[in-house]
Amino acid sequence: MNRSGFRFSYTSLQTILLVALVFRLLAALFSKGYAFHDDHFCVIRVAQNWAYGIPHWIESPVPPKHSMLYAGINAAFIWLAESVGVQDPIVKTTFLRLVHAFFSLLIVYYSYRITELIASAKDAALVGWILSLLWFMPYLSVKFMAEIVCIVPVLAGFYLLLKNERAGNNNPWVALIAGLLFGVAFTIRMHTILFAGGLGLVLLFEKKIRDSILFTLGYLAIVAVIVGIPDYLFFEYPFQYIIGYFTHNVDNAYNYITGSPFKFMLTTFGFLVPPVSLMLMWGYIRTWKIEPKIFLAVLVFFIAHSAFPNKQERFILPMYPLLVILGTIGWNRFRAQSAFWSKNMRLENGLWKFFWSANLLAALALAFTFTKKDRVEPIYYLSKKQDVRSVIVESSSGSVKQVPVYYLGRIAADYSDFEKGNILGMNEWKLDKTYLDNGFPFVFSIGADKSTEELQQELLMVEKQPNYIIFKGTENLEQRQERLKPLFSDKQFVLEKTIEPSAFDRLLHKLNPKAHRDETALIYRVAD
16 A cells, blocks of 8 residues: 655655744744834734724724734734633734744745746745745744735735736636735735736736736725725725825835935845845846746835835845745756856855855744843733732833833733823723723833933823832943832832843844843832
8 A cells, every 4th residue: 555645855845835834833932022113013012902902093093004904813813812711922922923934834835836837846946945944034924024924915916827827727817816815915015016016017018908907906806895994984084094104104204214225235135145145136137038027026116115215124025035936047047058157066056055054043043032032021021920010111221112011911001102092092091090990000111311200290190109110221220220219218129030131132232232222121129
């Protein structure tokens, strides 16, 4: 009797997906914390508040600048976890990272299938391995990033179109479904409209008018359902989210990270790991005739982001799988025709060995990295304390970075959010003063930019008396403690716990101390 079973094979999609899953599971289980501000405060914090029944964003007069669909999906998973008794905030985010780990395998799957359609199984295997093990992919795939999640419907849409085209089926429903998928990607990350724009231009150039119309109808239909209707129900008019997002970004184009038009070129050069990154970029340039729909989609996306002043590296993450697909195909074809590379195969093999070694080491290091530990771990430590009334976070620097109150594991509020009220959905709490309940803790912040008198006014405003203080950093600690003691007459500060930042956070701090002020956190209990 013949028994079918798993066999390791370089070109096997099954093998590639298994390895990809292993690296993503490691990151899901061990890489705690969050990568950027948005993947926590604009996803998990919102999702948790919705699971609590708090109308975060909904009470605001204007829509948020982030995807309500994506936050809502995460809220559903949090509700599911809580319905079976899971309340620990770290356990809930670990569960969500596991969900993202499995979902992100679709990036590898569709990239492999697209490459297989355009080129060969060998090219598809290389693309699959690159996207499985590229140093940032396992780590970012399990973070709560719209820039990564939106890649799946984009790739799925391209795959359906290319498969239908190469099969010669001319099925009109495929263009409609592809439009729906690209529309879903848009509702998660609006920048993906640039991919749809590049694709649409090629369809028009190829005189596929019917497909263009059906693609557009599918796109508009899903956007109307996911964005237009909720905007009409909760805000002032349909598609207010889209209009507000673009006007906000235009008005604040220079208020975020900026750079020259060549910044994303250098970012791509670094992210794809040189010198292989140069090989892939050169390969991409040579593929405009091989698959113009993907080629132009990437080009439009890249040029638009390079031209716009706001240049945060995560903005171009959705581009990389498509770039890797075309870059791999183009490079392999160029290499096969090159007299130089045919005589220097050992050189190319050496470059690839360096590429794989660097990526494996970095991917494993990130998989075990607790990012933003100095912000997450102190709050999570207090979640285990039953006597927490409220908390003060103190810093010797200019201001305190936004505190991830989610990790207290209960309904709580950052005072700065409470002041905003309608954004966090606290209007009702303010009206009936629910926040005065003893079991409703607040987190207050004080840095060098705030006086103790101002902090005292905040405490009086919500009638809270904190019994825990988190000091960020050890510099001038005694003077800083003396500064706060007038708020606690006849009380003592007792050290409970010292939490060091992770090795990765310390590295980021050394590389860019202005952007990464990661410091030791000291937790004190206010005792009689």
